[in-house]
Amino acid sequence: xxxxxxxxxxxxxLAARPDTVPRSRAPRLRVLGVVILSALLWAIAAQFxxxxxxxxxxxxxxxxxxxxxxxxxxxxxxxxxxxRQLFRALVPLLIAPVQLLDSVFATGFVSGSxxxxxxxxxPLSWVGLAVALGAGAWRLGGPGSAVWALLTYFYLQVFGIWxxxxxxxxxxxxxxxxxxxxxxxxxxxLHRHPRVRPPALTLLDQAQTVPLxxxxxxxxxxxxxxxAPAVCAVVIFAMPPMxxxxxxxxxxxxxxxxxxxxxxxxxxxxxxxxxxxxxxxPLLRLGLNQVILxxxxxxxxxxxxxxxxxxxxxxxxxxxxxxGRGLVAGLAITALAICLDKVLQGWTxxxxxxxxxxxxxxxPLLVVLPVVLTLLEQWCPLLAHFPAVLTVRTxxxxxxxxxxxxxxxxxxxxxxxxxxxxxxxxxxxxxxxxLPWSLAALAAAGAGWRRGGLGHAVFxxxxxxxxxxxxxxxxxxxxxxxxxxxxALALLFGMPVGIVAARVPGFGRxxxxxxxxxxxxxxxxxxxxxxxxxxxxxxxxxxxxxxxxVCPAVRYxxxxxxxxxxxxxxxxxxxxxxxxxxxLKIALPVSRQQILLGVSQTLLMALSMVVVTALIGTTDxxxxxxxxxxxxxxxxxxVAGLAIxxxxxxxxxxVRG
Amino acid sequence: xxxxxxxxxxxxxxxxxVCPAGTGxxxPAGDSTKPITLNVADWTGSHIxxxxxxxxxxxxxDNVITVPLDGAAVFxxxxxxxxxxxxxxxxxxxxxxxxxxLATGRVNKLGDTGLIGRDRWWYPDYVKAQCPGLPDWHALxxxxxxxxxxxxxxKGQLLLYPASWGGHDDERVKSxxxxxxxxxxxxxxxxxxxxxxxxxxxxxxxxWLYEPHWAPQRFHGEYVQLPAxxxxxxxSGRFDCEKPSGPIVKLGFVGLAAVYPHATKLLEQFTLNNAxxxxxxxxxxxxxxxxxxxxxxxxxxxxxxxxPWVAP
Numbered sequence: 001x002x003x004x005x006x007x008x009x010x011x012x013x014l015a016a017r018p019d020t021v022p023r024s025r026a027p028r029l030r031v032l033g034v035v036i037l038s039a040l041l042w043a044i045a046a047q048f049x050x051x052x053x054x055x056x057x058x059x060x061x062x063x064x065x066x067x068x069x070x071x072x073x074x075x076x077x078x079x080x081x082x083x084r085q086l087f088r089a090l091v092p093l094l095i096a097p098v099q100l101l102d103s104v105f106a107t108g109f110v111s112g113s114x115x116x117x118x119x120x121x122x123p124l125s126w127v128g129l130a131v132a133l134g135a136g137a138w139r140l141g142g143p144g145s146a147v148w149a150l151l152t153y154f155y156l157q158v159f160g161i162w163x164x165x166x167x168x169x170x171x172x173x174x175x176x177x178x179x180x181x182x183x184x185x186x187x188x189x190l191h192r193h194p195r196v197r198p199p200a201l202t203l204l205d206q207a208q209t210v211p212l213x214x215x216x217x218x219x220x221x222x223x224x225x226x227x228a229p230a231v232c233a234v235v236i237f238a239m240p241p242m243x244x245x246x247x248x249x250x251x252x253x254x255x256x257x258x259x260x261x262x263x264x265x266x267x268x269x270x271x272x273x274x275x276x277x278x279x280x281x282p283l284l285r286l287g288l289n290q291v292i293l294x295x296x297x298x299x300x301x302x303x304x305x306x307x308x309x310x311x312x313x314x315x316x317x318x319x320x321x322x323x324g325r326g327l328v329a330g331l332a333i334t335a336l337a338i339c340l341d342k343v344l345q346g347w348t349x350x351x352x353x354x355x356x357x358x359x360x361x362x363x364p365l366l367v368v369l370p371v372v373l374t375l376l377e378q379w380c381p382l383l384a385h386f387p388a389v390l391t392v393r394t395x396x397x398x399x400x401x402x403x404x405x406x407x408x409x410x411x412x413x414x415x416x417x418x419x420x421x422x423x424x425x426x427x428x429x430x431x432x433x434x435l436p437w438s439l440a441a442l443a444a445a446g447a448g449w450r451r452g453g454l455g456h457a458v459f460x461x462x463x464x465x466x467x468x469x470x471x472x473x474x475x476x477x478x479x480x481x482x483x484x485x486x487x488a489l490a491l492l493f494g495m496p497v498g499i500v501a502a503r504v505p506g507f508g509r510x511x512x513x514x515x516x517x518x519x520x521x522x523x524x525x526x527x528x529x530x531x532x533x534x535x536x537x538x539x540x541x542x543x544x545x546x547x548x549x550v551c552p553a554v555r556y557x558x559x560x561x562x563x564x565x566x567x568x569x570x571x572x573x574x575x576x577x578x579x580x581x582x583x584l585k586i587a588l589p590v591s592r593q594q595i596l597l598g599v600s601q602t603l604l605m606a607l608s609m610v611v612v613t614a615l616i617g618t619t620d621x622x623x624x625x626x627x628x629x630x631x632x633x634x635x636x637x638x639v640a641g642l643a644i645x646x647x648x649x650x651x652x653x654x655v656r657g
Numbered sequence: 658x659x660x661x662x663x664x665x666x667x668x669x670x671x672x673x674x675v676c677p678a679g680t681g682x683x684x685p686a687g688d689s690t691k692p693i694t695l696n697v698a699d700w701t702g703s704h705i706x707x708x709x710x711x712x713x714x715x716x717x718x719d720n721v722i723t724v725p726l727d728g729a730a731v732f733x734x735x736x737x738x739x740x741x742x743x744x745x746x747x748x749x750x751x752x753x754x755x756x757x758x759l760a761t762g763r764v765n766k767l768g769d770t771g772l773i774g775r776d777r778w779w780y781p782d783y784v785k786a787q788c789p790g791l792p793d794w795h796a797l798x799x800x801x802x803x804x805x806x807x808x809x810x811x812k813g814q815l816l817l818y819p820a821s822w823g824g825h826d827d828e829r830v831k832s833x834x835x836x837x838x839x840x841x842x843x844x845x846x847x848x849x850x851x852x853x854x855x856x857x858x859x860x861x862x863x864x865w866l867y868e869p870h871w872a873p874q875r876f877h878g879e880y881v882q883l884p885a886x887x888x889x890x891x892x893s894g895r896f897d898c899e900k901p902s903g904p905i906v907k908l909g910f911v912g913l914a915a916v917y918p919h920a921t922k923l924l925e926q927f928t929l930n931n932a933x934x935x936x937x938x939x940x941x942x943x944x945x946x947x948x949x950x951x952x953x954x955x956x957x958x959x960x961x962x963x964x965p966w967v968a969p
Binding site: 113115116117213216217220221224225226303304305306307308312315316318319320321394403406407410414417418421524527528529531532533535536537538539613614615616617618623626627629 | 690692694696699700701704715716718719720722723724725726727729730733734737739740806807808816819820821840841842843844845846847849850851853854857858871942945
């Protein structure tokens with residue numbers, strides 16, 4: 001009876017939803033009109049090189065950027081203090097805590113210099129550390145976290161990468177809280193000042209898509225080498241999702257509980273801390289999760305500016321084609337990220353406190369026992385070093401497997417590659433590389449116009465014009481070709497997986513875990529096997545882009561389908577929909593906005609990958625950034641990086657309309 | 658609760674403040690106690706040379722920090738004094754950047770390492786059977802099809818290092834009239850991965866390799882013999898000859914000598930030769946020894962060479 005009622009309501013709702021009702025004919029005519037007009041313009045533009053490739057006039061944007069950078073760095077803020085000096089003064093604040101952690105957990109305290117140096121205090125004994133880690137993780141995140149923490153710890157010890165892991169962990173222990181605090185504050189600020197939102201959110205998109213290489217040199221000039229610029233790079237990359245989730249969750253809470261808070265007479269502070277934040281907690285936790293995953297996934301970036309740790313291990317191993325060794329270090333990064341995520345999520349949910357340990361047991365386990373065990377090292381050397389019998393130093397089995405795959409799988413894969421390239425990717429490339437910039441600029445401006453009038457039209461159209469003026473439109477075309485092809489592939493695989501994951505819980509858990517792993521694993525690790533199988537060129541780049549961009553495709557689709565009200569689906573069943581109709585006619589249209597957000601995120605991820613695929617050998621904006629930076633042309637690198645980000649903004653607006 | 662914590666902090670700060678002051682007396686030659694920052698690039702050879710130098714600097718009582726650093730950041734960091742010395746800079750591929758850095762007046766050359774870099778076109782042994790006439794370059798044109806790929810169509814593929822490594826191979830292929838298309842990888846790892854994969858599959862491949870390096874040791878093959886290098890061949894813009902070999906140099910921040918006179922002397926004198934560099938790189942990459950062990954071994958065996966370098 002109740003069920004039927006629910007369904008009846010669902011059917012009514014279904015009928016009332018505008019997005020499930022077949023659309024009228026008028027928009028179709030308009031689409032046709034746009035297509036015909038575009039084709040006409042294309043044909044006209046193709047007659048004039050200036051409108052097609054923009055090769056007439058090249059403006060020296062790179063040189064302008066270079067001089068602007070040095071102007072800013074040497075600009076004096078107060079008497080005798082330049083911007084550069086101000087930033088340098090902050091460096092010790094960042095370095096000191098990291099070095100302290102490193103000394104306690106891995107290297108010990110040393111005094112003296114050179115070979116005369118003496119270790120005054122050893123690092124904590126490995127047994128003591130295991131106990132302390134287990135106890136700490138249990139107390140914060142509950143027993144599940146403790147098991148994860150210990151498993152991860154022994155994995156790191158067995159493969160002998162504990163010292164490197166400590167360096168990475170110490171950097172993250174600084175970068176994650178900074179990202180969360182800054183991101184949360186920025187989110188609250190934007191929540192209170194809606195006017196600043198559009199430019200601020202655009203800036204955030206840029207922070208995630210501008211490749212690190214584009215601002216690598218300014219970063220080194222400002223902050224020197226090592227931990228400080230590394231932490232800064234990680235924060236730039238990992239903070240944006242925290243801002244977005246904070247803003248979104250506060251807005252949602254405001255809508256639901258805002259009036260209540262006003263009615264009971266809350267002050268601004270009470271309103272935020274007593275009403276909005278507690279009710280926004282679940283989404284805020286998602287923000288924390290994304291910050292952690294992104295921060296660890298950028299561990300490799302940190303090693304480019306002088307911070308050692310697991311990221312550097314990955315780079316060095318792959319340079320020597322030791323894929324097994326790279327994989328061990330890469331998985332360590334993933335394991336640490338998942339571990340930290342579990343502990344912190346458990347802590348924010350208060351899972352550990354439920355089984356709160358008595359203080360007389362906890363503190364001795366966390367602090368006293370490790371110190372005592374460390375002191376006992378003098379008489380019991382077993383406590384000082386992880387037993388060598390338990391360690392694994394060879395990773396040749398992995399390399400053997402890769403070698404086997406590379407030789408045995410080559411024939412069928414080469415055939416498949418030929419078919420895909422000849423009938424799919426190369427024709428698409430032909431289209432995109434003949435796309436006139438003038439038409440692209442018009443399209444971008446048109447999308448802006450529809451969304452927000454003249455201002456938006458200029459905002460979206462101008463970057464394309466600037467790219468043509470800077471003479472980088474051909475590289476932009478390559479970028480568009482690679483990212484659209486890669487995203488299409490990612491969506492083709494990711495969306496069905498996401499749909500099934502949302503409908504079948506068991507499969508969903510496995511799929512999401514795989515996606516998380518793929519997202520934190522440094523892309524370099526699967527890049528090299530892909531290159532070994534497919535060689536240089538477009539196809540391996542497209543595959544690599546797709547592997548990375550498949551993560552948001554799965555995640556957002558899964559989340560979107562899961563939020564479809566169950567009444568709607570039951571109603572669909574009642575009126576006799578087949579399972580495929582349920583998905584195609586009800587679930588997808590209802591969750592259209594969220595799915596489109598997923599598509600846009602997939603495109604953004606794909607764009608953020610172009611600088612990585614440039615390492616395989618492409619001829620796009622990513623390659624330009626990489627080449628410019630290695631020729632010390634900071635300005636050009638920045639221009640190419642900004643162009644990538646601009647393409648991201650345009651893609652986002654085009655998709656989400 | 659606050660008071661004891663702040664007292665602890667003050668105590669900690671005091672210990673930190675006293676510690677370095679107490680250790681100053683051990684210094685022999687007036688070098689600063691602050692650590693010297695050296696960079697390690699992502700290839701094995703750089704790890705070995707930098708580790709040897711770091712160990713030798715330890716012998717004269719200096720502290721060293723080695724930082725992994727992207728090639729692009731080396732020069733700005735040197736000019737800024739964040740990086741005090743770079744032990745292995747290849748003039749064969751980075752001559753422009755080196756010249757620009759020296760021109761700023763903030764970077765000094767600390768002499769040659771004694772190592773010579775050579776860039777050449779390489780193919781695996783088994784290609785010889787399929788393409789008679791090799792290693793002479795004239796043979797390449799007839800077997801271009803052997804080296805063709807999906808991306809290059811009927812032309813042969815010549816696989817190269819990133820564009821920023823230079824080399825003028827586009828011009829070279831054109832001037833020599835070879836039916837080849839130049840394909841650039843974006844990184845060393847991507848090039849080596851393709852060489853290794855082709856080697857495992859016994860496929861023909863023509864790629865730019867260089868020495869001293871582990872790859873020509875691990876993969877058996879030969880270099881194409883191009884016309885010998887002449888200045889005229891390069892100045893004419895035809896580049897139809899071999900690439901010139903380039904010395905590998907050491908660079909340092911201008912302020913280095915004032916603060917670390919002893920270390921500067923050591924850095925200036927440090928040299929290796931291609932044969933021992935090759936052997937050490939092979940020991941790490943082919944035999945699987947650790948960089949640290951290989952560097953220590955070299956130091957043990959060559960006391961006669963480095964004792965004058967570390968002498969005050």
